[in-house]
Amino acid sequence: MGRTPCCDKKGLKKGPWTPEEDEILVNYIKSNGHGSWRTLPKLAGLLRCGKSCRLRWTNYLRPDIKRGPFTPDEEKLVIQLHAILGNRWAAIAAQLPGRTDNEIKNLWNTHLKKRLLCMGLDPQTHEPIASFGAIKQAPASPMTRHMAQWESARLEAEARLSRESMLFTPSPAGKSDSDYFLRIWNSEIGESFRNLACREESASLSPNSRASSSLKCESTRLSASNANEESCKSSKSCVEEEMVVHGSDSSCSNELEDSSDSALQLLLDFPISHDDMSFLEENIDNYNESPAADSMVCPF
DNA sequence: AAACACATCAACCGCACAGTC
DNA sequence: TGACTGTGCGGTTGATGTGTT
Numbered sequence: 001m002g003r004t005p006c007c008d009k010k011g012l013k014k015g016p017w018t019p020e021e022d023e024i025l026v027n028y029i030k031s032n033g034h035g036s037w038r039t040l041p042k043l044a045g046l047l048r049c050g051k052s053c054r055l056r057w058t059n060y061l062r063p064d065i066k067r068g069p070f071t072p073d074e075e076k077l078v079i080q081l082h083a084i085l086g087n088r089w090a091a092i093a094a095q096l097p098g099r100t101d102n103e104i105k106n107l108w109n110t111h112l113k114k115r116l117l118c119m120g121l122d123p124q125t126h127e128p129i130a131s132f133g134a135i136k137q138a139p140a141s142p143m144t145r146h147m148a149q150w151e152s153a154r155l156e157a158e159a160r161l162s163r164e165s166m167l168f169t170p171s172p173a174g175k176s177d178s179d180y181f182l183r184i185w186n187s188e189i190g191e192s193f194r195n196l197a198c199r200e201e202s203a204s205l206s207p208n209s210r211a212s213s214s215l216k217c218e219s220t221r222l223s224a225s226n227a228n229e230e231s232c233k234s235s236k237s238c239v240e241e242e243m244v245v246h247g248s249d250s251s252c253s254n255e256l257e258d259s260s261d262s263a264l265q266l267l268l269d270f271p272i273s274h275d276d277m278s279f280l281e282e283n284i285d286n287y288n289e290s291p292a293a294d295s296m297v298c299p300f
Numbered sequence: 301a302a303a304c305a306c307a308t309c310a311a312c313c314g315c316a317c318a319g320t321c
Numbered sequence: 322t323g324a325c326t327g328t329g330c331g332g333t334t335g336a337t338g339t340g341t342t
Contacts, residue, residue, distance in 0.1 A: 016310070016336080038327065054328080055311065090330060105331075106309050 013047045017056050021046060024052055026061050059100045066098025070107055076106055082125040137188055 013021075028044035035043075037050035046053065059065075070078070074096055081092045089101035089108075096104065113123040120128055205290065 014312075036327075051313090051328085052311075058329095059310075087331065101330075102310075109332095110308060 012049050022061055059102045064098055
């Protein structure tokens with residue numbers, strides 16, 4: 001039993017969108033919302049299939065799209081997220097406000113993949129390629145992979161919710177990014193990272209201090225959970241709690257933006273597994289310092 | 301200036317999954 | 322419970338732009 005096509009293809013236009021079509025689509029969605037994508041083209045008077053309309057809107061016409069080249073930080077973030085999520089472009093895109101899955105997928109296929117290859121890293125596993133004679137790296141443990149899968153699923157769910165809420169309840173200018181990351185940090189995703197941190201910390205402590213550490217972690221976890229339930233009324237305190245967990249000094253900035261940046265950085269820099277990520281961290285620095293890496297002489 | 305190679309990115313295609321009946 | 326529908330995602334393609342010979 002084959003699937004029925006998403007719409008009747010006869011008489012429907014394909015190929016690049018014209019400015020007129022864009023205008024029709026934008027005007028329609030602004031006044032009516034997209035509703036059912038399948039019926040949208042008919043209602044809006046477009047000779048396109050619903051799928052095409054959805055793609056055009058999400059990848060190009062959406063008002064929150066950020067255009068222009070990726071910054072080094074964004075590229076670093078993409079690489080780190082790819083190491084965790086793999087080719088789950090939508091989930092990765094959700095962590096980069098204003099960027100689309102298509103855009104990130106293109107960035108990966110045209111630049112980042114090549115750069116990793118040139119650095120002697122397998123773009124899929126992010127592990128050194130043996131033939132490059134790179135430092136031998138232990139494969140990630142099954143536990144790590146399992147955790148990554150859970151994180152991946154959680155990220156995706158969180159991402160979807162965030163994206164939807166952002167789409168329909170635009171936040172004041174300049175506030176969205178920080179709130180966005182704080183939301184992630186205080187979500188289950190953040191919780192699992194916090195728990196990981198607790199385990200890491202406990203493992204390196206004596207039994208006595210381990211007990212107090214786990215208490216501290218538990219109370220932190222509960223605090224974060226409560227904060228989450230209360231929509232994290234005090235963003236700063238949420239982040240400061242994480243500073244305690246990570247054994248970092250609590251001299252974080254009072255600025256909201258700085259706090260959320262710290263939260264994001266903690267999330268990204270967190271040693272999911274030293275086996276998994278440490279070599280990547282080292283290489284990412286090199287990669288950032290040599291933006292022309294993709295133009296290097298490389299066998300790939 | 302022309303021809304060619306390569307890079308980029310918008311758009312399409314087909315599959316998977318969740319929801320509905 | 323299974324057929325069917327709608328939507329989203331990831332892989333791939335092809336048009337266009339840019340650089341090189």
